[in-house]
Amino acid sequence: MIHEYISYGFDSNVFVIENSKTILVDAGTGMTDSLNRFINSFKIDLVINTHCHIDHVGGDPMNVPIAIGEKDAEDLERGTEKTIFDFVLPFFRGFKVSKRLKDGDIIECGDYRLEVLHTPGHTNGSICLYDEAKKIIFSGDTFFIGGIGRTDLPSGNIEDLRRSLERLAKLDIEKVYPGHGEVGKCDINKILDFWF
Numbered sequence: 264m265i266h267e268y269i270s271y272g273f274d275s276n277v278f279v280i281e282n283s284k285t286i287l288v289d290a291g292t293g294m295t296d297s298l299n300r301f302i303n304s305f306k307i308d309l310v311i312n313t314h315c316h317i318d319h320v321g322g323d324p325m326n327v328p329i330a331i332g333e334k335d336a337e338d339l340e341r342g343t344e345k346t347i348f349d350f351v352l353p354f355f356r357g358f359k360v361s362k363r364l365k366d367g368d369i370i371e372c373g374d375y376r377l378e379v380l381h382t383p384g385h386t387n388g389s390i391c392l393y394d395e396a397k398k399i400i401f402s403g404d405t406f407f408i409g410g411i412g413r414t415d416l417p418s419g420n421i422e423d424l425r426r427s428l429e430r431l432a433k434l435d436i437e438k439v440y441p442g443h444g445e446v447g448k449c450d451i452n453k454i455l456d457f458w459f
């Protein structure tokens with residue numbers, strides 16, 4: 264099953280896929296007690312970060328393998344300006360990355376089969392996780408229910424985002440687990456019509 268922590272503050276949404284193993288998808292800022300308690304209530308086997316922004320990675324638990332798109336991996340390890348929020352950088356300890364995810368990589372978890380889709384635009388290393396059989400996608404900040412992620416931050420690119428969305432619009436998706444806002448159904452073609 265998928266446990267949801269929907270954030271109404273600065274944190275990203277956080278999801279826990281619990282099956283043959285327990286996978287944490289994004290982790291918030293690490294500065295919100297209720298969210299940290301939510302994460303700590305699971306025995307996490309693997310963390311997957313959809314991208315390197317601090318509101319998604321700050322709460323990554325210690326001593327758990329972390330996977331992230333290959334183009335955001337170095338930023339997560341070193342803490343570059345790409346992780347955003349300059350006020351945090353002096354304290355940013357960086358996180359060791361165990362797996363640098365590439366487009367087409369598959370992460371199995373019981374009957375979940377998550378395909379890594381490299382979807383640059385919000386950051387150049389952003390990924391989505393798509394389960395074709397279950398018709399679900401973890402979209403990070405690439406898109407939300409009725410919206411798109413910012414493209415004005417370091418390594419963001421509006422043309423890349425358009426191409427990523429055009430690719431995603433071809434997929435059969437019934438439920439979106441976005442990085443911010445509510446979980447639900449979303450017509451990516453309507454987003455494309457509106458924003459591009």
Ligand SMILES: [Zn+2]
Pocket residue numbers: 314316385404412
């Ligand atoms: Zn972001």
